Amino acid sequence: MKWKLTAIATALAFVMTSGIANAAGELNLFNWGNYTNPELVEKFEKETGIKIIITDYDDNDSALAKIKVGGHGFDLVVPSSNYVPIWIEEGLLLEARPDQMSNFKNLEARWQDVDWDPGRHYTVPWQWGSVGVMVDTAVYNGDINTSSIIFDPPPELVGKINFAPEMADVMGTVLRYIGSEPCTSDKAMLKKARDVLMAAKPNWLSMEYGVIEKIAAGDLAASLYWNGAAFRARLKNPDVHYGYPREGYSLWMDSVAILKDAKNVENAKTFMNFIMVPENAALISAFARYANGVEGSVKYMPEDMATATEVVIPAEFVASGHFVPACSPDVQKIYTAIWTELQK
Amino acid sequence: MATTAVTAAKMPPDTAVPDAANVVREVRKQEVRRNILLSTPALIVIFCAAAGPLLIMLVYSFLSAGPYGGIEWKFSIDGWFNVFVQRDIFDDTLSIADAHVSILWRSVKLSLLTTFTCFIFGFPTAYFIATRPPERRNLWLFLVTIPFWTNLLIRTFAIMELIRNQGVINTVLTSFGLIEEPIQMLFTDFAVMIGMTYVYLPLMVLPIYASMEKLDFRLVEAAYDLYATRFKVLKRIIVPLVKPGLIAGSILVFIPSLGAYVTPRILGGGKHMMLGNLIGLQFGQGRNWPLGSALSLTLLMLVMLALLFYVRSAGKSTGGSHG
The missing domain is CATH 3.40.190.10 (Periplasmic binding protein-like II)
Structure with a gap:
């Protein structure tokens, strides 16, 4: 009962x-x-x-x-x-x-x-916001307004680089770096993008989210990442700065x-x-x-x-920022193939 | 049950024998019925939670991928085809899916290494516990299971705090002047292996202990009396007798390592995938559910092969000990 x-x-x-x-x-x-x-x-x-x-x-x-x-x-x-x-x-x-x-x-x-x-x-x-590069300037003191920080890094940064595993952002940035457009169906350009990524991969440490604490603590020295996160990292470690790639960056x-x-x-x-x-x-x-x-x-x-330059885009870089479009399923398939190869 | 027994007792003596058989049969029948009834909930759970999803995956693996994830109800063997073969995206030539093969190889390699390190640490631990006085063993076993009280994610982050560049190990080594630059441990295959070893170690210790506890240590003494060296005792007496536990432990470590997702994701830095992450990719950014399903089933078949191996080797060893 x-x-x-x-x-x-x-x-x-x-x-x-x-x-x-x-x-x-x-x-x-x-x-x-x-x-x-x-x-x-x-x-x-x-x-x-x-x-x-x-x-x-x-x-x-x-x-x-x-x-x-x-x-x-x-x-x-x-x-x-x-x-x-x-x-x-x-x-x-x-x-x-x-x-x-x-x-x-x-x-x-x-x-x-x-x-x-x-x-x-x-x-x-x-x-x-934007997708740019955040760099620990205590490690590398050169020009940071370029995506070559990630794709053709200076020797100081080799082995300390991360990028956000957000496929559309990474592919968009690399395609702009080689002078093309995101979501292009031009296979020659996509192939070149893949080759740039594959050649750069040995220089990277990780493909991770949650970068703010890691770059502030010195586990990383550079990352392809989002501007607000870069700002939050700078508040934790004043040496972390955010660059707008002049080759073109994504909004x-x-x-x-x-x-x-x-x-x-x-x-x-x-x-x-x-x-x-x-x-x-x-x-x-x-x-x-x-x-x-x-x-x-x-x-x-x-x-x-x-x-904050992370939030208010400096006038000289405004023109290089573009919104990323949604890619067609066919391009998406090529993106995924490159992406898988990159992480094999 | 009680009523049948009573009616049987009221029967005249000459018919008692066939009736007793009847009673027994009746009782057995009831028992069977009860057992079926009692196991129904478990069977339903097993069917819905294991067989159901597997069937869905099997079906999905033979369908086409939807343009933005999901599936389209159109038969296709592309999923299975792409597990092993890739069409070059630029010149359309076919070749072995080398990305998948290298990810598979990394998973198998890391799982084997993890199993081995778990064995190296787990075997002496189990031996230590089994040789304690019986009333103290439970305390030691209890200590071994403590890590299970904490969430896997939290334990993995704890490992990260230990091995990161500014982490405990590197800080201590640097402050003693043993190293100049921090050793890069985080985001390497080594980190993944350490993480998995830590997480799965109890799964190795417990089965070995279970076998070791039954070991008759008088056999060990006898071997020493016959002038066997320590190594010989280990090799000829202890290892053969605890072999079922060793194999069970290895399987229990190897299988979850093979499909691990969280540990390689956090400690591996995402640069090198393991099978679990490759499957995850197909259901997320890859938008290729059929391939993801086919890859999962491939993983399942690998696990079944490992189990088959276990059943065969365990069968052999028990056959030997019975003789």
Whole structure:
């Protein structure tokens, strides 16, 4: 008899707690790791009473694969600009019409209409940045505004180089380095790109995420990586500097989108509108140290953001930055073949 | 059961014998039924959790890859074809998939090395524990299992803290003036092997201990009385008698090493893949699920070959000891 009572009590407790959670409302955010400011989450929860549950991912493709399988329970996802068209084409996103939301006017004009989401029918900017080279200048003191740091490194850096295993970014950078374009279908150029990568590989140490601590601690001396991470590394170790390859470098914008099978659509829309408020967007940037695309958010950010060369691209390098397009499946196949060969 | 027994007892004496047989048969039948019933949940779990996914993978490996991951319901043997053969992306010539072969070879090599180092460290440990007084053995066994209390990821990061350039080992060596520059250990095959050895060592110690515990140490004494050297005792008495444990331990270490994902990912630095990472790539950035499925099944077949080898060698050794 006693166990029956216990069972009933447990069941009741379970029903009650889940009931409470539903009443307050929740929001399941599927975002890149080490990317969401806990203060932003706290502020949102306090203002709206909606509880945010964050799950991390490491790269665009694993996020895409996980969502495609279904049954994930997420409401929001943050794909990069070059992946947004794929998400839309695969029918995974809800046409949430952020362009009609009340805070949409806060976006900088250049982000109100973008190639990867014409008219902003699906996505809202989270953060944007570049793929460049971060270098420990205590180890190498020469010119760092070139991707030859990675592909034809100076002797001081040999054996201490890392690059982010994000295929599209690496392939884009190497193709620009040899004077071509990302996603080119020109096989001669792709072959040359492969040869450059294969020849450079013995000079590298690793292909890793989580570089900030390692370069600050001296495990690495250079990496092809993202600008905000380079900024965070510099705050830990003032010798770490970020270079913009003059051969051309990639720009990206991670964008918040609502999933078609989201369970908490209204909460997700509330969140989208919430992050277009300058004070809130500033919180996003204050944590991960990337620019966010909301007009007037800079004045709410830590002071060092306004002058950091990692965030504010110096005028002389602005022209070499380009957004990476989404590659066709055929080019993607060649990318993967090169990628596998590179890691064999 | 009780009711059948009672009815049997009420029967007249002359029919008691065939009835007793009936009762026994009835009881057995009930037992069988009960056993089937009791094992049903386990069988369902095994079927759903093991056979189900395997079947899905088998089906997937014969389909075409979707353009952005996933599969298309169109029959194709490209997945299996690409496991072994690659079409050159630039001039369309066919050749052996040399990237896959070298990744496979690295996995097998590192797994064998890991098994060997686990044996080198595990065998003396098991011997030590087995020769302690019986009441103390449990304490030692308990100590061996302590690493299992912590998550694999955390243990792997702990190893990283030890071997990184500014880590404990390099700092100590440098401060004693034994080395000038830190030794590069992190992000090498060596690091992967150290990590896997640490993680899988208990899986080697426990089965060897189980065999060693049953070892009759009077045999060892007898061998010494007959002027056997220490090495001879080890080679002719101890090793043959604990062989089943040795083989079980080796298999338990070798198989998970072969499919390891986390350790090579974190300690290997991602520059050199192992099989687990190659499979992971196909389901992620590679967007080639059929190839990933075919590669997983290839790994499965490798494991089955290793097990087959185990069954055969274990069979031989037990046959010997029974004689």
